[in-house]
Amino acid sequence: MLQTVGKWLWWDHLWLPRNVSWSDLEDSEGRVYAKGFHLYAALPCALGLLLVRYLFERYLAIPLANVWGIRDRIRLTAEPNLILEMYFCTQARAPSQADVRSLCKKTSWPERRVQVWFRRRRNQERPGLRKRFCEASWRCVFYFFAFVGGILALYDKPWFYNLKEVWADFPKQSMLPSQYWYYLLEMGFYLSLLLSLSFDVKRKDFKEQVIHHIATLTLLGFSWISNYIRVGTLVMAIHDSADILLEGAKVFNYAKWHGTANGIFVVFTVLFMVTRLVIFPFWVIHCTWVYPLEQFAPFFGYYFFNAMLLVLQILHLYWAVLILQMVCKFIFGKLEGDDRSDEEEDDDDSSKERNHKLSHTNGAGARGRANGH
Template sequence: MLQTVGEWIWWERLWLPVSVSWSDLEDKEGRVYAKASQLYATLPCALCLLVIRYLFERYLATPLANIWGIRDRIRLPAEQNPILEKYFRGQTRIPTQDDVRSLCKKTGWPERRVEVWFKRRRNQERPGLRKRFSEASWRCAFYFFAFVGGILALYDKPWVYDLREVWAGFPKQSLLPSQYWYYLFEMGFYLSLVFSLTFDVKRKDFKEQVIHHMATLTLLSFSWISNYIRVGTLVMVIHDSSDILLEGAKVLNYAKYHRTANGIFVVFTAVFMVTRLIIFPFWLIHCTWVYPLELFPPFFGYYFFNIMLLVLQLLHLYWAVLISRMVYKFIFSDDRSDEEEDDSDPPKERNSKLSHMNGSGARGRANGH
């Protein structure tokens, strides 16, 4: 049975065009081809990157955070309350006004006390500023070196300047050492992100990030086995180009270099829109949809690879909407959505207390005279 399953999985018509077999991709005459067994190296690479990340965050990011004076905000802990804790974990983290009134009846607390409890409880779930800084620093460093490595691996390749060359001689395209190492470290990095999902900062687009990591690993694995390596390297380079800027802007924002961070974020937005919404769909996806049909009839791998590219493009559109909203808030409003919620007195109460204190002080000074 296992043999039958294996035969189905490695059926040539799933992975290769008609008239091409696995025997055609065996190493010979000095030509080396990509093999599925080489992907096993991705696992130890991912584990090594996790170790490197730990050392980077401890011995580089943490001292840098100390130099820049990045400190975690002191948080007031939420009071012990089993009723509210159960509701927080089982129902919602942000109750409506009706929910607050209902909880007031169950706990005997006033509304303001319940609202403050939920704000403090949500703040307890937020990762510290230093942790976010360390993670962003690590990703920024990796994307920088990956992008530079990708440029060095591709700058002299003809298919960078003429996308029809991507398919010249496909699938009998010899594997280059630079392509192997570039793929290995990129796949190892995304696999390490999957391993670290449980202890990394959980963001609002957590589900989309999981889909992105899995789609990327699936796409890279399939492109490796089917020898779609040339277009795979192009996809990785254009993704890394904007990711450096995003993580760099985060690092500077956490370090309170807000003007520089805002400027880099504007550049990131422009690069993201150009690479993910123009170059990716109208150059690379066009290259994988149209040009191969000039050389061979479509097969399963052709459809599968392009569907995975479309999944990535849908994620690009989703993130483009989020980025556009951030840019809108950045220009037209003073939004603190990424900061911790203030669990002190609301503005009206603070103003009332401030007025009362000022009035009392004025009367005291008058009586003293």
């Protein structure tokens, strides 16, 4: 049964143009073609990158955070309470007003004490500023070297300047060593992001990020096996270019270099809109949607590859909306940090009380001086 499923899954007509079979992609006459088993190396590469990330954060990012004075906010720990802990873990992190009253009856606590407990408990689940800084630093460094490596692998290739060359002699295109290593590192990196989901910073677009990583790995894997390598390298380079600036802006924002962070964010916004909303759909997707039909009839792999590219484009549109919202806040002076982040809450009402009393005292003093005058 497994052999039957395997034969159907790797049926030539599913993934390759008509009159082309997998046997045509066997190494011969000095040509070396991409093979499915090459992708097995992505797992050890991902584990290796996780080790490199650990060493980078421990010996480079954390010392840099110390130099820049990046400290985690001191948090008050929620006092032990089994009833509230059970509700927090099994039902909701932010109870409704009716549930707060119900919990007050069960715990014999006043309503304000229950609300403070939940604020503190939610803050305990949020990552600290240093963790966010280390994560953004790692991604910024990886995207930088990946982008530079991609440009070095592409700058002298004819398909980098003429997209029709992407399909020249397709699918009988020999694999280059630079393409192999570029693919391996990118697949290892995105696989490492999936493996580290449990301890990475969870943002508001967490589900979209998971979809993006899975779609990217699927695209890279399929493009590798079906020899869509040329267009795959172009897609990776386009994505890495803007991601460098996004993570760089976060790094400087966490370091409170707000002027530098804002400048990088402006450049990132322009580059994102150009690469993800113009170049990607109107150059790359046009290249994969229109040009292949000049050489062969459409087949399942052709539709599958373009469908995955469209999934990425939908995610680009979603993130473009978030970015434009941040731009509006930036223009009106209300942008503070990453709009996708789950920001900390005040976990005690004492500061609010002091501010209220101070405001009341200042107001009364001002009225007294006015009356005396």
